[in-house]
Amino acid sequence: MAHINHNFLKLQKNYLFSDIAKKVRAFQEEHPEAHIISLGIGDVTQPLAPAVISAMHQAVDEMAQGNTFRGYGPEQGYSFLQQAIIDHDFKPRGISLDLDEVFINDGAKSDTGNIGDILSLANSIGVTDPIYPVYIDSNVMSGRAGDLLNGKWSNIHYMPCTAGNNFTPAIPQEKIDIIYLCYPNNPTGTVITRAELEKWVDYAMRHNSLIMYDAAYEAYIQDEQTPHSIYEIEDAKQCAIEFHSYSKTAGFTGVRCGYTIVPKALTALSDAGEAIPLNSLWNRRQSTKYNGTSYISQRAAEAIYTPQGQQEIKATIQYYMENACLMRQTLKDIGMDVWGGENAPYIWMKTPQGMDSWQFFHHLLHRTNLVCTPGVGFGPSGEGYVRFTAFCNRENCQEAMNRISNQL
Numbered sequence: 001m002a003h004i005n006h007n008f009l010k011l012q013k014n015y016l017f018s019d020i021a022k023k024v025r026a027f028q029e030e031h032p033e034a035h036i037i038s039l040g041i042g043d044v045t046q047p048l049a050p051a052v053i054s055a056m057h058q059a060v061d062e063m064a065q066g067n068t069f070r071g072y073g074p075e076q077g078y079s080f081l082q083q084a085i086i087d088h089d090f091k092p093r094g095i096s097l098d099l100d101e102v103f104i105n106d107g108a109k110s111d112t113g114n115i116g117d118i119l120s121l122a123n124s125i126g127v128t129d130p131i132y133p134v135y136i137d138s139n140v141m142s143g144r145a146g147d148l149l150n151g152k153w154s155n156i157h158y159m160p161c162t163a164g165n166n167f168t169p170a171i172p173q174e175k176i177d178i179i180y181l182c183y184p185n186n187p188t189g190t191v192i193t194r195a196e197l198e199k200w201v202d203y204a205m206r207h208n209s210l211i212m213y214d215a216a217y218e219a220y221i222q223d224e225q226t227p228h229s230i231y232e233i234e235d236a237k238q239c240a241i242e243f244h245s246y247s248k249t250a251g252f253t254g255v256r257c258g259y260t261i262v263p264k265a266l267t268a269l270s271d272a273g274e275a276i277p278l279n280s281l282w283n284r285r286q287s288t289k290y291n292g293t294s295y296i297s298q299r300a301a302e303a304i305y306t307p308q309g310q311q312e313i314k315a316t317i318q319y320y321m322e323n324a325c326l327m328r329q330t331l332k333d334i335g336m337d338v339w340g341g342e343n344a345p346y347i348w349m350k351t352p353q354g355m356d357s358w359q360f361f362h363h364l365l366h367r368t369n370l371v372c373t374p375g376v377g378f379g380p381s382g383e384g385y386v387r388f389t390a391f392c393n394r395e396n397c398q399e400a401m402n403r404i405s406n407q408l
């Protein structure tokens with residue numbers, strides 16, 4: 001008789017988006033005439049850049065010819081893409097990387113979830129709260145999270161990010177082995193300053209901690225000062241893994257491609273107390289369990305770095321950021337407290353009049369027929385907030401903001 005991994009039974013059902021969908025469906029049935037606009041789900045809406053499309057067509061044509069056909073590719077990715085990443089995403093910021101420090105992935109969700117394979121179950125975990133749920137759930141699955149007590153996992157250290165601390169998590173007093181940071185942040189849309197990020201690298205160096213840095217929204221940074229990569233901070237190559245994704249950068253949620261940086265200077269301890277390079281462990285893990293990202297997707301990603309590709313993806317990011325600007329301003333104008341939306345496609349709003357997240361969700365749906373995401377769905381410190389996404393069409397965004405101005 002086979003036995004299951006009992007940790008899966010500990011997982012909380014992730015009801016958030018199915019709950020939202022159920023409630024929206026029920027409302028639509030009661031009000032068939034209502035034109036509901038969703039500002040809820042974090043998925044892109046604009047089509048792929050023409051430069052990406054033509055690169056994909058070309059890659060498909062190569063697959064059709066015996067002399068250019070590609071079968072299994074390198075699990076770590078093709079060097080043409082690794083090199084383009086180094087040249088465009090890191091060199092201009094003064095960061096040097098070798099090809100074998102860049103692992104092409106099929107998205108940041110997979111790698112942030114899988115990276116725990118190479119790390120001991122005994123590690124303690126720290127997360128900012130509210131948070132992207134994958135970091136916690138993947139640790140629950142592997143048995144690293146402990147037990148759920150009063151809505152929190154016993155082996156996970158929650159670092160609240162609220163208006164009270166301006167969404168800047170306090171540097172922990174105690175030693176935490178692995179810390180997840182995501183900036184620009186989903187769900188709050190806030191960023192980390194260079195000075196704060198330096199404090200984290202300093203903390204990690206002092207405690208031999210490992211930082212998992214999720215930079216999925218890096219391309220949305222608009223100002224000059226905000227760091228795009230943790231490796232802009234001295235010593236970060238000795239204490240951090242960084243995750244990137246083309247999902248939000250270039251609308252690749254349905255194409256699938258991203259990359260993970262595991263520097264060769266990064267080590268963690270063996271049971272015998274030896275420092276073991278994580279790069280070689282991750283390489284071994286990927287060679288066994290990952291087949292590589294499809295050639296077509298990697299050629300698509302490469303095209304983002306051409307001058308035409310850069311111009312096109314930047315235009316789409318600007319389109320979303322103009323939505324964000326309109327949303328931020330409209331919400332402010334009616335007296336709401338809002339954060340984010342300046343260097344990220346998310347707006348985080350304090351619910352008015354002491355409503356909790358779900359109360360405001362219903363209030364908004366009934367008054368304006370708009371859908372937001374209740375902040376409490378991202379963690380206990382998200383209670384009393386909601387998230388709006390700027391990933392929408394301009395017409396819908398304008399219509400939604402008119403309703404907020406006139407009806408809320």
Ligand SMILES: *Cc1c(COP(=O)(O)O)cnc(C)c1O
Binds near residue numbers: 107109186244253258
């Ligand atoms: C969307 C998102 C990702 C990217 O996910 P993919 O698997 O690459 O599509 C990663 N991290 C966060 C926080 C996200 O919101």
